[in-house]
Amino acid sequence: MSETLQAYQELRIHNPISEDENGTWQIARHKDVLQVLKDHTGFSSDVSMVAPEDRGEPSMLFSDAPIHNRLRKLVSYAFKPGHIADQRELITDRCETLMKTMCQSTQVDLVESLAAPLPVTVIAHMLGVEDGNTQQFKLWSDTIFSNIGDILMANPSEEARLASEQMDAYFLSRIDVFRREPQNNLLSRLIETETEDGHLSDPELLSFCRLLLIAGNETTTGLITGIVRVFDEIPEAFGQLKANRDLIPTFIEETLRLHSPFSVTIRKTKKPCVIGDTEIPKGVMVIPMIACANRDETVFDDPEKFIIDRSPNPHLAFGFGAHNCLGAHLARLEGEIAIHSMLDHLEGISLANSGDFEDGELGGPSKLLVNLNPAK
Numbered sequence: 505m506s507e508t509l510q511a512y513q514e515l516r517i518h519n520p521i522s523e524d525e526n527g528t529w530q531i532a533r534h535k536d537v538l539q540v541l542k543d544h545t546g547f548s549s550d551v552s553m554v555a556p557e558d559r560g561e562p563s564m565l566f567s568d569a570p571i572h573n574r575l576r577k578l579v580s581y582a583f584k585p586g587h588i589a590d591q592r593e594l595i596t597d598r599c600e601t602l603m604k605t606m607c608q609s610t611q612v613d614l615v616e617s618l619a620a621p622l623p624v625t626v627i628a629h630m631l632g633v634e635d636g637n638t639q640q641f642k643l644w645s646d647t648i649f650s651n652i653g654d655i656l657m658a659n660p661s662e663e664a665r666l667a668s669e670q671m672d673a674y675f676l677s678r679i680d681v682f683r684r685e686p687q688n689n690l691l692s693r694l695i696e697t698e699t700e701d702g703h704l705s706d707p708e709l710l711s712f713c714r715l716l717l718i719a720g721n722e723t724t725t726g727l728i729t730g731i732v733r734v735f736d737e738i739p740e741a742f743g744q745l746k747a748n749r750d751l752i753p754t755f756i757e758e759t760l761r762l763h764s765p766f767s768v769t770i771r772k773t774k775k776p777c778v779i780g781d782t783e784i785p786k787g788v789m790v791i792p793m794i795a796c797a798n799r800d801e802t803v804f805d806d807p808e809k810f811i812i813d814r815s816p817n818p819h820l821a822f823g824f825g826a827h828n829c830l831g832a833h834l835a836r837l838e839g840e841i842a843i844h845s846m847l848d849h850l851e852g853i854s855l856a857n858s859g860d861f862e863d864g865e866l867g868g869p870s871k872l873l874v875n876l877n878p879a880k
């Protein structure tokens with residue numbers, strides 16, 4: 505077991521609610537993480553240290569009711585299961601193209617060849633910006649995602665500030681085009697949406713673009729690299745799925761449980777809150793440790809073991825409550841299609857270097873060399 509997983513176990517069993525030297529509280533057990541994620545009166549998602557007047561428009565991920573409900577309602581139609589299911593053909597086409605190129609070599613960087621471009625082109629298509637430079641989107645998204653803590657704490661790095669500026673300038677130019685010539689995509693639809701306060705402003709539209717581009721990328725890349733990690737660690741799983749593709753959904757849920765790409769999230773207490781018999785004061789940061797809770801021995805039998813048909817599997821990889829992941833259906837579909845494509849084109853896939861993964865990291869590795877065993 506890695507040091508991180510040992511530390512998780514130690515926290516869950518001996519120190520489930522702990523305060524660190526900065527006054528931030530870590531929540532390790534499944535039931536306690538669930539309590540925090542469900543309780544929107546005690547735990548706020550509005551965690552930014554930047555003064556509201558200097559922050560620009562709020563994003564749904566970092567806001568509370570009623571702002572959060574309003575923002576989420578504006579885009580949730582596009583992420584409903586039926587609408588996402590309509591994207592199957594398009595995602596399959598994209599995945600097949602990437603996979604065919606990938607299979608021309610026997611060793612590739614999985615992130616570069618599949619795990620990053622697939623989600624980025626899918627969300628770019630939904631937004632209506634797929635003719636843009638998707639490698640550039642990915643770069644902006646990586647830079648902002650890896651600096652998210654500092655951005656929230658009002659201390660963005662120079663590169664994160666620059667990436668945000670460039671991304672905003674690009675999206676403003678697209679908003680301008682779609683305002684003049686509306687098209688059939690999510691961004692055009694948002695531009696045309698009439699709310700009780702009139703049309704959405706440019707800063708509001710930019711906030712959606714930023715969130716959707718970033719939230720859906722690193723995490724889905726992490727799911728796809730996590731899937732291949734499982735194939736490497738449990739090679740028989742590949743054969744089991746080839747023999748019975750009905751196992752793909754439970755395989756994906758178990759991958760999400762054991763290799764949760766959104767490993768932690770953050771809340772701020774709005775009032776003194778009691779968890780178990782511990783009182784957490786008002787106004788402090790709280791870290792629900794999603795990846796740690798997903799290995800809780802009081803909820804999951806044999807929690808460190810990958811069980812391909814585990815059911816039920818009440819993992820918290822997509823969060824819970826009002827902020828639960830809006831893109832969960834899309835992420836699952838992308839994972840499913842990526843697996844079908846690997847099973848169609850390969851006899852097996854393994855890591856070139858074990859040790860590329862760090863348990864508990866946000867997203868997944870930025871590079872992952874894999875060896876491919878092409879199907880005859």
Ligand code: HEM
Nearest residue numbers: 564565719720723724727766769822823827829830831835
């Ligand atoms: C395996 C892939 C993914 C994982 C593990 C994941 C995980 C999560 C988690 C844990 C949250 C809740 C955070 C919190 O409560 O603080 C969340 C929220 C969110 N996710 Fe995902 N996500 C994934 C993919 C996606 C995709 C593909 C999209 C869209 C393109 C997306 C869009 C969002 C949005 C917009 C929110 C904010 C929802 C709200 O605040 O109401 N996610 N995600």
